Amino acid sequence: MTLDQIAAAIRAAHDAARQVPLGGSQTPLRIRGAGSKDFYGGMLAGDVLDVGVYKGIVAYEPTELYITARCGTPLAEIEAVLAEKGQMLAFEPPHFSGATVGGCVAAGLSGPRRQQAGAVRDFVLGVKLIDGTGQMLDFGGQVMKNVAGYDVSRLLAGSMGTLGVLAEVTLKVLPRPVAERTLVFAVDEGEAIRRLNEWGGQPLPVSASFWHEGKLWLRLSGAGAAVEAASRKLGGLVAVDPEKHWISVREQTHPAFAGAILWRLAVPTTAASPGLDGLRAIEWGGGQRWYAGEQEAVRGAAARGGGHAVLYRAPESLRCREGAFAPLSPALLALHRRLKKSFDPEAILNPGRLYAEF
């Protein structure tokens, strides 16, 4: 499928939707890359628009620190090309069996290194977007600094395809750290959170953290001497085969993430334990916490802690009932609807994938 064909398909759906009489039902489009995150977000609906076939790296400039790729390009391919030049996607996105770069940005999921490097949105430099009318738009570019016009590229990170097809994305890349070492500590939940925040306030090269059932893994990344010095200062045991461990965390193949129902809480790193059962893991220096099982009070508990809860993995019935994402205030919901309308006036792109209301 070419770019023009994707645009034509959207235009056709848009035009068809305009013909539907008021109150009639229209067939929306469901944008799909590799389908690796079909489990995530709101319900899937509509005819599949397969953009996974629009793939390939368009430009990679190691000394300019960016890579531009078509939406269907597998993350694995991008990461392999970057690795040849000693570089990486620093937000360490999950692959979940074949993830594409378009889906990666649209879903906005970051991995373990988010704690140190930042989230997907922090690395989005530019996007070629096809909006809900089939129009092609170029936002941002390939330079690190660009404040001309509203920062639409970053807005699209995590928009779940509701504002358009991210046909091509440009991401900032970074050098891989010279040295890495993972330390392991035996601590309980409270102590883990206390230590992570204490370390966070010190100039230590902590690049990832993961707590599960009384054990805290801490990854140090940076110059060889810095990792060595920090490791001496912090103590703990040196982990064996750390790479495998962090991949299992990133891909959620680690036993901590097992089970049919998984909640993700994003909270301030210092938030006290929300008093829920089923804590499975803590990441991102305390900012991301995982809970298993049906949770009656989870959204309220997350909000009281200053954050929000995502129903990350769950059977369809539960996702339908609870919604994947925490509800928005009426004022924010109205604003979201106006933005949605400005990009996708006929609401044909991934309706309900973010919120049932649009």
Next chain:
Amino acid sequence: MTTPEPAFATDRAVLVARLKTILPAHCLLVDEEDLRPYECDGLTAYRELPLAVCLPESEGQVIDVLRTCHLLGVPVVARGAGTGLSGGAMPHAQGVVLSLARLNKILRVDRSARIAVVQPGVRNLAVSEAAAPHGLYYAPDPSSQIACTLGGNVAENSGGVHCLKYGLTVHNVLHIRVVSIEGEVFEIGSEAPDVPGYDLLALLIGSEGMLGVVTEVTVKLVPKPELAQVVMASFDDVARAGDAVAAIIAAGIIPAGLEMMDKPATAAVEPYVKAGYDLDAAAILLCESDGTPEEVAEEIARVTGVLTAAGAREIRVSQSEAERLRFWAGRKAAFPAVGRITPDYYCMDGTIPRKRLAEMLSAIADMEKKYDLRCANVFHAGDGNLHPLIMYDAAKSGEWTNAEAFGAEILELSVTLGGSITGEHGVGIEKINQMCVQYKTPELEAFRRIKAAFDESGLLNPGKAVPSLHRCAEYGRMHVHHGDVKFPELERF
């Protein structure tokens, strides 16, 4: 001169009478002599007198002012310290200036969570000063940091010399409170890593006061590095210096700062600050490394090796904090130093891919001849952000017109080379025409729809940042003759 559009029919007497009912006398300026200091921001070439200046002391008063202006259909231009360099805070002739300068309290510094919650009128440097006792600081450091405010930083997505490693404002702000033109308060962002729904924080940061008025900002604080050292290297030609920058990045090094100055810039700076620059060099590079002492030693050794291999003719490493600050003093004083050797200067802000640097500098050299004006170049080399300082004399007939055309040509070349018209200063009123060069009609229409989603009335900072299609059509017509402007004596729209 470029005048904002559209026009509004404000009844000044009604406006002032209404504002007097919601603001105490000391929070409202209406006499011309009091309004005069607000007629421009850091871009002094563009001026306009507002009808009134409001200086609220609480969020409640901000809301009241916005509601009143919304009701009366009066434009509102928000303003922090007025240090912006693109005329973003230039008043509207039929509008009010909403100064946030008196909302200047640091509300909270949380050492454990590593955040600071501040009002929009708090100065950038004041945040780092308040965080210093905890061993923390706020990373973005625009050169105006002793004066510029956090509210203004949010509006412009300000950068600084350390943003290659530590990011821009958008990477360092966690949460803002924003008041819409209707007076409704929105909480955008969070102290948690993310929020449900769209990333509105990214959209609002850098929106130049067009979408809402910020009344509170929560920023991320980072641990102060134990040590920083800077390497100063001189080069016989600018292309080689540019290649050296690429070589540093290619070696897998992201320095804390990576700056370049050309010969006219060092010549202007040296007598002023005595930084010890190599005045015979065509260009000098400043490359800063920070972190633990071990980390810095390792990185400095690698940087020195790369620079030597890249053909640096002289390399010096700061041996003390005093020397490090002296090396930087020259770079930080570049603008005022140029200001000493010319009656006026015009600072540009294009970004380009680093590899196109030599091309850009040689084009600028040609433009110096074409417009008969000198230009000194300072460059955030690490992230491709070039600040040519065009020297002119406003008192001499035609020089400003030439400087403006010179600047426009640099910006348009930045776009041609694959960059942007503005890296950190914003579009404001200054680069409104060049937006027509960087973006096509569909993007500009998308920007206008986004604006309408937040501010349907179009009262927040009208005429800035996003040009009307009509303006672009006009500019496009003239653009055909660009470089050979037919009627230089005429105002440009």
